[in-house]
Amino acid sequence: MSLSQSDTQPLYHQLADSFAAAIHQGTLKPGKRLPAIRRVAQSHHVSINTVLNAWQLLEDRGLIEARPQSGYYVRSVLPAVTPSVPHRARVKDPSSEKLDLIDQVFAAQNHPDYINISLACPQDGELYPSARLSRITASLLRRNPDLIGRYALPPGSERLREEIARRALHAGMSLTSEQITLTHGCMEALQLALRAVTQPGDCVGLESPTYFFLFPLLASLGLKALEIPTDPQQGLSLDALEMLLQEKRIQALIAMPSAQNPLGCCLSRQNKQRLAKLVNTYNVPLLEDGLYDELQFDWPLSPTVKSFDSDGWVIYCTSFTKTVAPDFRIGWIAAGRFHEAIARLKAVSSMAESRLLSETLAEFLASGGYDHHLRTLRRRYAANLDEARGLIARHFPQGTRATLPRGGFVFWVELPEQVNTVEMFHCLLKEQICVTPGALYSLSERYNHALRLSCCYPFDDRYSWALKRTGAIACELAGLPPGLDQGVPLRPQTV
Amino acid sequence: MSLSQSDTQPLYHQLADSFAAAIHQGTLKPGKRLPAIRRVAQSHHVSINTVLNAWQLLEDRGLIEARPQSGYYVRSVLPAVTPSVPHRARVKDPSSEKLDLIDQVFAAQNHPDYINISLACPQDGELYPSARLSRITASLLRRNPDLIGRYALPPGSERLREEIARRALHAGMSLTSEQITLTHGCMEALQLALRAVTQPGDCVGLESPTYFFLFPLLASLGLKALEIPTDPQQGLSLDALEMLLQEKRIQALIAMPSAQNPLGCCLSRQNKQRLAKLVNTYNVPLLEDGLYDELQFDWPLSPTVKSFDSDGWVIYCTSFTKTVAPDFRIGWIAAGRFHEAIARLKAVSSMAESRLLSETLAEFLASGGYDHHLRTLRRRYAANLDEARGLIARHFPQGTRATLPRGGFVFWVELPEQVNTVEMFHCLLKEQICVTPGALYSLSERYNHALRLSCCYPFDDRYSWALKRTGAIACELAGLPPGLDQGVPLRPQTV
Numbered sequence: 005m006s007l008s009q010s011d012t013q014p015l016y017h018q019l020a021d022s023f024a025a026a027i028h029q030g031t032l033k034p035g036k037r038l039p040a041i042r043r044v045a046q047s048h049h050v051s052i053n054t055v056l057n058a059w060q061l062l063e064d065r066g067l068i069e070a071r072p073q074s075g076y077y078v079r080s081v082l083p084a085v086t087p088s089v090p091h092r093a094r095v096k097d098p099s100s101e102k103l104d105l106i107d108q109v110f111a112a113q114n115h116p117d118y119i120n121i122s123l124a125c126p127q128d129g130e131l132y133p134s135a136r137l138s139r140i141t142a143s144l145l146r147r148n149p150d151l152i153g154r155y156a157l158p159p160g161s162e163r164l165r166e167e168i169a170r171r172a173l174h175a176g177m178s179l180t181s182e183q184i185t186l187t188h189g190c191m192e193a194l195q196l197a198l199r200a201v202t203q204p205g206d207c208v209g210l211e212s213p214t215y216f217f218l219f220p221l222l223a224s225l226g227l228k229a230l231e232i233p234t235d236p237q238q239g240l241s242l243d244a245l246e247m248l249l250q251e252k253r254i255q256a257l258i259a260m261p262s263a264q265n266p267l268g269c270c271l272s273r274q275n276k277q278r279l280a281k282l283v284n285t286y287n288v289p290l291l292e293d294g295l296y297d298e299l300q301f302d303w304p305l306s307p308t309v310k311s312f313d314s315d316g317w318v319i320y321c322t323s324f325t326k327t328v329a330p331d332f333r334i335g336w337i338a339a340g341r342f343h344e345a346i347a348r349l350k351a352v353s354s355m356a357e358s359r360l361l362s363e364t365l366a367e368f369l370a371s372g373g374y375d376h377h378l379r380t381l382r383r384r385y386a387a388n389l390d391e392a393r394g395l396i397a398r399h400f401p402q403g404t405r406a407t408l409p410r411g412g413f414v415f416w417v418e419l420p421e422q423v424n425t426v427e428m429f430h431c432l433l434k435e436q437i438c439v440t441p442g443a444l445y446s447l448s449e450r451y452n453h454a455l456r457l458s459c460c461y462p463f464d465d466r467y468s469w470a471l472k473r474t475g476a477i478a479c480e481l482a483g484l485p486p487g488l489d490q491g492v493p494l495r496p497q498t499v
Numbered sequence: 500m501s502l503s504q505s506d507t508q509p510l511y512h513q514l515a516d517s518f519a520a521a522i523h524q525g526t527l528k529p530g531k532r533l534p535a536i537r538r539v540a541q542s543h544h545v546s547i548n549t550v551l552n553a554w555q556l557l558e559d560r561g562l563i564e565a566r567p568q569s570g571y572y573v574r575s576v577l578p579a580v581t582p583s584v585p586h587r588a589r590v591k592d593p594s595s596e597k598l599d600l601i602d603q604v605f606a607a608q609n610h611p612d613y614i615n616i617s618l619a620c621p622q623d624g625e626l627y628p629s630a631r632l633s634r635i636t637a638s639l640l641r642r643n644p645d646l647i648g649r650y651a652l653p654p655g656s657e658r659l660r661e662e663i664a665r666r667a668l669h670a671g672m673s674l675t676s677e678q679i680t681l682t683h684g685c686m687e688a689l690q691l692a693l694r695a696v697t698q699p700g701d702c703v704g705l706e707s708p709t710y711f712f713l714f715p716l717l718a719s720l721g722l723k724a725l726e727i728p729t730d731p732q733q734g735l736s737l738d739a740l741e742m743l744l745q746e747k748r749i750q751a752l753i754a755m756p757s758a759q760n761p762l763g764c765c766l767s768r769q770n771k772q773r774l775a776k777l778v779n780t781y782n783v784p785l786l787e788d789g790l791y792d793e794l795q796f797d798w799p800l801s802p803t804v805k806s807f808d809s810d811g812w813v814i815y816c817t818s819f820t821k822t823v824a825p826d827f828r829i830g831w832i833a834a835g836r837f838h839e840a841i842a843r844l845k846a847v848s849s850m851a852e853s854r855l856l857s858e859t860l861a862e863f864l865a866s867g868g869y870d871h872h873l874r875t876l877r878r879r880y881a882a883n884l885d886e887a888r889g890l891i892a893r894h895f896p897q898g899t900r901a902t903l904p905r906g907g908f909v910f911w912v913e914l915p916e917q918v919n920t921v922e923m924f925h926c927l928l929k930e931q932i933c934v935t936p937g938a939l940y941s942l943s944e945r946y947n948h949a950l951r952l953s954c955c956y957p958f959d960d961r962y963s964w965a966l967k968r969t970g971a972i973a974c975e976l977a978g979l980p981p982g983l984d985q986g987v988p989l990r991p992q993t994v
Contacts, residue, residue: 107843114652125652129645137647138640145633150624152632155825157609157620188683192849199719204699221847224694330650331854348602352716354687354849359826361853 015050016057017302020065021272023058027067027078038068038076064301066390066408085236085267085405085418095207095228095253096447098219105426105444106216112438119470122440124265124414126330126460131384133368133377137329140367144360151360158351160186161362167369168336174304175297176311177320179338185347186357189333190295193321194258195221196353197337200345201289201319202227206255209248211240213416213445213454215265215293218258230254231446236407236416239264239271242278249286256289261309263296266416266445266456268409273306280312287317289342294322298378300411301386316340324365326412326460327378332361385413388459395468396457399475401484413460418442419453420482426452431477437470510545511552512797516767518553522562522573533563533571559796561885561903580731580762580900580913590702590723590748591942593714600921600939601711607933614965617935619760619909621825621955626879628863628872632824635862639855646855653846655681656857662864663831669799670792671806672815674833680842681852684828685790688816689753690716691848692832695840696784696814697722701750704743706735708911708940708949710760710788713753725749726941731902731911734759734766737773744781751784756804758791761911761940761951763904768801775807782812784837789817793873795906796881811835819860821907821955822873827856880908883954890963891952894970896979908955913937914948915977921947926972932965 026032038044041055048055059076062068068076113123126132144151159165165181172179187193202208204226210218212231222229230253233241240259248254261271261279271279283290292309300306310320319342323335334357339346350356368374393406396417403420419425425441432439442454455474461467479486521527533539536550543550554571557563563571608618621627639646654660660676667674682688697703699721705713707726717724725748728736735754743749756766756774766774778785787804795801805815814837818830829852834841845851863869888901891912898915914920920936927934937949950969956962974981 103843110653110846114654125650127649129648132645132648134640134644134646134648138637138644141640142633142637145629145636149629149633150627151629152824152826153624153627153629154622155620155820156828158605188687188849191847192683195848204721217847220843224844224847226699325650329647331647333651333850333853348598348715349719351605352686352712352719353690354683355828358828358853358856361856 016054016061019044019048019050019054019058020061023062024065024067027062032078034078036078037074038078040075061302064386065410066386066393085407085416095230097228098223098447102443102447103220103223105441106220109429109438109440109444112433113440115436115438118433118436118438119466120438120458120461121467121470121474122414122438122456122458124326124412124458124460126326126413128460128462130462131381132330133328133373136373137364137368140371141360141364144363144367151363154359156356156359158356159184159347160357161359161366164334164362164366164369165336167366171369171374172338175294176307177338178311183338183343185337185339185343185350186362187321187323187335187337187350188354188357189325190293190321190323190335191217191221192350192354193323193335193337194218194291194293196346196349197289197291197319197321197339197342198222198225198227198256198258199353200339200342200349201256201291203255207253209245209254209257209259211259211264212448213266213442213451213456214258215260216440216444219447229447231448234264234267235269236267237269239267239269239275240279242275242282245279246282249282249288254288256291257283258291258293259309260293260295262294262306263300263409263411265293265296265412266414267407268412268415269407270300270306270410271309276307276309277312280309280314280318283317284313284315290318292318292320294320295326296412297322298327299382299385299413301382302410310338310340313340316342319346327381328365328368328374329361332365334361334365382411385459388413388463389415391463391468392457392459392471395471396475397487399472399479399486401475401479401482402487403482403484404478414456414458416442417455417457418451419455419478420484421453422483423453423478423481425455428455428474428477428481431481432474435473435477437473439474511549511556514539514543514545514549514553515556518557519562522557527573529573531573532569533573535570556797559881561881561888580902580911590725592723593718593942597938597942598715598718600936601715604924604933604935604939607928608935610931610933613928613931613933614961615933615953615956616962616965616969617909617933617951617953619821619907619953619955621821621908623955623957625957626876627824628868629824631868632859632863635859635866636855639858639862646858649854651851651854651857653851654679654842655852656854656861659829659857659861659864660831662861666864666869667833670789671802672833673806678833678838680832680834680838680845681857682816682818682830682832682845683849683852684820685788685816685818685830686712686716687849688818688830688832689713689786689788691841691844692784692786692814692816692834692837693717693720693722693751693753694848695834695837695844696751696786698750702748704740704749704752704754706754706759707943708761708937708946708951709753710755711935711939714942724942726943729759729762730764731762732764734762734764734770735774737770737777740774741777744777744783749783751786752778753786753788754804755788755790757789757801758795758904758906760788760791760907761909762902763907763910764902765795765801765905766804771802771804772807775804775809775813778812779808779810785813787813787815789815790821791907792817793822794877794880794908796877797905805833805835808835811837814841822876823860823863823869824856827860829856829860877906880954883908883958884910886958886963887952887954887966890966891970892982894967894974894981896970896974896977897982898977898979899973909951909953911937912950912952913946914950914973915979916948917978918948918973918976920950923950923969923972923976926976927969930968930972932969934969
């Protein structure tokens with residue numbers, strides 16, 4: 005195998021990707037030792053350093069581990085989720101049962117006594133820079149006491165928009181503060197973008213599985229959903245998308261190209277480029293949901309689709325709720341050719357964002373601790389995911405598969421097909437444990453045996469108990485013993 | 500004249516209303532002394548105290564003034580605005596020129612160097628309890644540092660919803676915290692309510708003139724606007740409304756029954772009752788915009804239409820942005836029979852409100868200083884309105900008329916018909932003064948000679964200069980000298 009120097013992806017990334025593929029395809033089996041670094045360097049015509057960087061990346065991705073005085077070994081991993089049920093493109097409205105199920109799950113998630121192991125709502129206050137944000141808030145109020153006493157007007161804090169533009173460069177986006185509209189979190193960003201680019205009756209392409217609130221949101225706007233096959237590792241199928249675009253079957257597309265919710269997968273850089281080209285060629289707006297972009301485990305961040313946007317058809321939507329301050333609910337849109345329409349719509353739909361919260365965020369971003377904080381967050385979430393996957397491997401029924409997220413803190417678990425996870429959800433409620441059944445993430449019945457889980461909680465005894473208990477219930481429902489099939493050795497638990 | 504003891508309105512209110520009517524109709528002319536208190540008590544069969552209370556109310560409303568050792572006199576007031584141009588009910592979409600004008604006005608309003616005398620955005624930080632809110636914020640963060648580090652989930656702060664329910668009793672509304680949905684300000688409340696109760700193509704009844712952002716909001720949702728005659732003193736014409744309801748010509752109604760924006764008028768208690776009955780009879784949802792309810796100058800507050808809502812057709816929308824903390828943008832809805840639909844829609848449209856801001860507000864409301872603060876605010880805004888009306892009487896062209904608001908801080912000025920206030924807006928921009936032309940408040944050309952002005956700014960030299968200068972430009976455009984016609988004596992200026 006030879007790597008191409010001219011490719012825009014750094015060499016060590018390419019090298020890591022090819023070994024990752026070998027691991028996922030089973031060519032390199034769990035427990036096997038990786039070839040010696042010097043040999044890999046020779047056979048791939050790269051430097052020793054490049055191999056070391058690649059191994060580092062694979063380690064960060066949880067695929068290999070270093071053993072002292074011995075070398076690098078392929079880690080025991082849960083079997084990966086692979087696309088199982090064939091997709092048939094069907095335009096659908098959510099049924100009222102589906103909407104009711106969303107309500108039930110959400111109501112349960114809200115219950116203070118329940119242990120939540122699947123909502124994507126950071127609850128581990130210690131992970132977030134609360135103390136620093138508090139100090140900034142207090143200091144802003146001391147210096148400018150009437151900040152609270154003045155009305156927040158669109159387009160909102162100039163300083164925050166400048167900081168956002170400055171940071172967007174990290175993800176390859178060249179933006180000015182004037183091109184950015186502040187929103188009430190990412191959910192409002194998506195809502196405004198949908199309202200700006202669609203008409204009732206339009207059809208919107210979605211990844212499958214996708215974030216469950218998109219279904220009722222689309223329905224509330226009179227929009228139909230068309231689910232597009234999405235590979236648990238490679239992400240959205242661009243071939244399927246291109247077919248739909250050629251046939252003019254969708255008028256807009258929502259996708260999460262990095263650390264997708266719920267799968268955790270990322271489109272490759274090449275596919276991001278291709279996606280940008282597709283939507284610009286077919287003039288169909290893409291709502292790029294970048295909510296977990298900065299929580300990708302690979303560093304440097306892979307560029308956004310927006311960074312390849314030639315003609316303004318990509319509407320980039322994101323928020324600080326998962327990265328800096330879960331409580332602040334400040335998001336933003338860079339809407340390309342739709343900027344003016346969306347800025348207007350924001351003003352008449354909910355006016356502007358709080359100056360106090362915006363200026364606090366701006367000062368935090370300007371003061372330079374953000375990257376350090378993100379590194380801590382990524383490490384912690386990656387470690388939590390590892391721990392959770394380890395517990396699942398031991399306690400969930402044989403045949404269980406799980407995705408290996410490339411970022412964020414949610415992942416996707418597919419149980420043996422005989423397990424109905426809606427039924428499981430109800431069983432677990434009786435034990436005060438909340439999970440989100442796969443059925444929520446599609447209008448089809450395709451994921452009735454799947455679960456989304458989340459690692460944004462403190463990884464304490466309560467959380468691990470709930471995860472183990474979920475596994476036990478799943479074993480009962482599946483009529484199968486726990487443990488991985490194929491006798492794959494388990495990774496020792498560190499908790 | 501005899502007053503009815505059985506009426507639900509207190510006696511002194513009825514008495515005050517009848518004298519107010521006499522003043523507005525010109526039966527009691529400016530400068531005239533009111534009859535002696537004892538004589539009024541005898542002729543109306545009420546106690547001396549009732550008359551004193553009525554006089555107090557009239558004084559609060561700016562209609563009479565006490566002169567030491569002499570008695571009560573009818574104040575020199577600006578002629579009241581009366582409905583002038585006949586309404587013809589027409590369903591309309593906003594023209595793009597109208598939307599562009601809104602954009603231009605809003606862009607100008609945002610300019611930091613411009614003097615704004617008409618936007619309804621409190622900018623007088625000193626008027627608001629910023630210091631106390633800052634202390635509460637800081638103390639909450641000290642006691643619960645990870646407040647910021649936890650995700651805000653719908654339905655939002657239980658404590659704030661409880662405080663809101665407790666206070667809603669003042670306005671006659673009996674609500675539980677479960678019936679309240681927190682929103683991102685009143686604008687989002689209206690937006691959500693519209694989305695919940697209408698379908699694209701529906702027609703929504705509006706007061707005329709009405710809040711200008713409603714036109715682009717309706718247009719963005721594919722809704723048509725039908726403007727209903729609204730009397731500058733009596734408010735929305737319920738006769739016209741009933742006709743429209745009978746003819747099934749509107750599918751929803753937005754109204755501001757107290758301290759209407761931009762007129763400042765209030766529906767009488769009887770008319771509020773009738774309005775509630777109408778929408779419940781015809782099953783047409785009323786979006787009651789209660790944004791200025793707590794800034795009504797009369798005390799006790801007149802009850803909301805919602806308080807007479809028999810069958811859940813009234814959706815009450817309001818916010819704390821004009822009353823407590825302009826920057827906080829926390830509003831709420833009590834949506835009656837639409838509660839569940841709107842709570843769902845809120846969650847999928849923008850999730851929830853910040854816990855930090857919500858808990859701060861809750862603690863402020865619970866700690867008991869709110870009513871005192873509201874009294875201060877009402878007094879200041881009432882005084883500002885008086886000052887502004889005085890300046891207008893002296894500096895605006897003969898024939899100018901103005902509304903006498905019953906609450907809030909905005910009012911409506913109608914200039915001689917030959918003045919085009921869009922033209923005037925552009926002239927004033929050159930002098931860095933911002934006003935909002937009447938044309939914004941309707942899709943018709945009915946208010947092309949009107950202006951909305953606002954008194955939520957510090958009443959300093961800059962503000963008075965801008966008001967005088969606006970008058971001078973208006974005189975030029977009208978080709979008329981300044982000063983009230985009919986030689987009505989001016990009230991001495993206290994600034």
